[in-house]
Amino acid sequence: MNPLVSCIITTHNRAELLKNALRSVREQTHPYLEIFIVDDGSEDQTPEICQAWTREDSRIRYIRVPYPKGANHARNVGISQANGKYIAFLDDDDEWMPDKIKTQAEVLERTQESFTFCSKYLAYTNEQHQVVKRKLSVEPRDVIRYEDLLTFNWIGETSKIMVLTSLAREVRFDENLTSAQDYDFYLRILKRGYIAVNVKEPLVDINIHSGPRISTSTTAKYKGQRKIILKYYNDMSKEQKRRQLHHYRMLEWSRNTVRNNVYLKKALSLYPWWKDWVLLKRNTKIMMQGFLMRFHARRAVGTYTEEPVRMKLK
Numbered sequence: 001m002n003p004l005v006s007c008i009i010t011t012h013n014r015a016e017l018l019k020n021a022l023r024s025v026r027e028q029t030h031p032y033l034e035i036f037i038v039d040d041g042s043e044d045q046t047p048e049i050c051q052a053w054t055r056e057d058s059r060i061r062y063i064r065v066p067y068p069k070g071a072n073h074a075r076n077v078g079i080s081q082a083n084g085k086y087i088a089f090l091d092d093d094d095e096w097m098p099d100k101i102k103t104q105a106e107v108l109e110r111t112q113e114s115f116t117f118c119s120k121y122l123a124y125t126n127e128q129h130q131v132v133k134r135k136l137s138v139e140p141r142d143v144i145r146y147e148d149l150l151t152f153n154w155i156g157e158t159s160k161i162m163v164l165t166s167l168a169r170e171v172r173f174d175e176n177l178t179s180a181q182d183y184d185f186y187l188r189i190l191k192r193g194y195i196a197v198n199v200k201e202p203l204v205d206i207n208i209h210s211g212p213r214i215s216t217s218t219t220a221k222y223k224g225q226r227k228i229i230l231k232y233y234n235d236m237s238k239e240q241k242r243r244q245l246h247h248y249r250m251l252e253w254s255r256n257t258v259r260n261n262v263y264l265k266k267a268l269s270l271y272p273w274w275k276d277w278v279l280l281k282r283n284t285k286i287m288m289q290g291f292l293m294r295f296h297a298r299r300a301v302g303t304y305t306e307e308p309v310r311m312k313l314k
Contacts, residue, residue: 003085003109004032005101006165008078010071011092012040015049017207018092024205025090026057030101035060036078041068072173072181075158079168087168093207094159095123100203104162107199114164114194115186117144117155119202131205142198146190150232151240152247153183155196159204163189179224187232222248 007025011018018037025035037050037060050062063077075089086108088101104116119138123131139154148154155161171188173181190196225248229241236244 002030002032003105004034004083005030005086005088005105005162006078006082006084007033007035007088007090007101008075008082009035009037009090009092010040010074010078011037011042011046012068012071012074013042013044013046014092015042015045018046018049020095021090021092022053022060024095024097026059027098028096028101029098030105032084033059033101034082034084036081037062038074038078039064040071040074041065070175072175072177075173076175079165079172082165082168084165086162087165088162089158091157091159094157095205095207096159097203097205101162103201103203104199107197108162108164111197113197114167115161115189116163116197116199117161118199118204120156120160120204120206121202122208123205124208131207134205136202138200138202139198140200144190144196144198146187146193146235149183149187149190149196150236151243153180153186155182155186157204157206158182158185159206161186161196167194177224177227179220179222180228181224183224183228184231187228191235 007028009018009021009025011021022035022037025033035057037053039046039050039062041064047062047064050060054060054062061081063081065074065077071091078089079087086105088104090096100118104118107116108114117139119136122135122137124133124135126132137156139156141148141154144154167189171185171192174184177184186196225244229244229248233241
């Protein structure tokens with residue numbers, strides 16, 4: 001019940017945030033850890049700080065990628081170096097609760113499954129990286145299967161998961177994706193017949209801060225969502241295709257008012273969830289996220305498309 005777990009922290013130019021992330025790993029109650037900090041070409045004080053940490057704690061290993069190649073590449077570097085039975089990933093701006101590794105490792109050992117995820121807190125922070133508000137987010141289902149995941153990424157961020165190391169080596173992250181890398185990673189795992197076991201206990205703080213984050217880049221989301229749809233389109237049901245295409249089209253934004261209204265009309269007519277009470281009750285959260293992403297697209301300079309969407313339901 002105490003397997004070695006490889007904790008992989010990926011980082012890029014976030015020395016101050018990284019301190020909190022690493023602290024949360026070093027304070028884990030699970031007794032057997034190895035900690036990899038994979039630095040994706042940072043140009044701040046990250047190398048000096050990490051090298052000092054390796055002298056303080058023998059469990060820590062610092063790996064520097066000379067030039068930035070993205071979080072996917074950094075995670076794959078960590079996967080290739082891992083010696084543990086299981087791997088847990090942590091983004092440098094997130095933090096784990098002290099029992100995160102212990103709880104998930106016990107679940108995988110007890111169930112003999114290969115993949116698990118947990119609930120989270122959305123932790124809103126100020127400029128001093130202090131949490132000012134926390135919001136609980138729990139996925140109610142006990143397990144997630146491939147058919148479930150084709151509708152939406154119910155699992156969430158990589159900071160929430162733990163996966164069998166041998167399975168992670170087989171699958172790895174797609175380094176060609178600009179966004180939705182985690183979603184694609186989960187889909188390829190579950191498509192092999194595995195299930196994602198849900199540890200409903202909130203074991204992660206996903207920090208919402210004012211710094212650069214992939215989740216606030218609408219251009220990256222737009223490109224990533226398109227690739228996900230094209231890659232898994234034939235496996236989706238008709239309703240799943242409609243929801244995924246709705247999600248994709250809600251990211252379209254044009255500075256031309258007429259064209260922009262056409263984009264919005266296409267998105268809403270594709271999936272008229274407001275006309276059906278069952279759909280409304282089931283999908284309000286997802287659709288609200290779509291409107292929020294559209295709001296981000298409107299605010300972000302250059303994150304829009306002038307090209308018509310040519311993908312249609314078949």
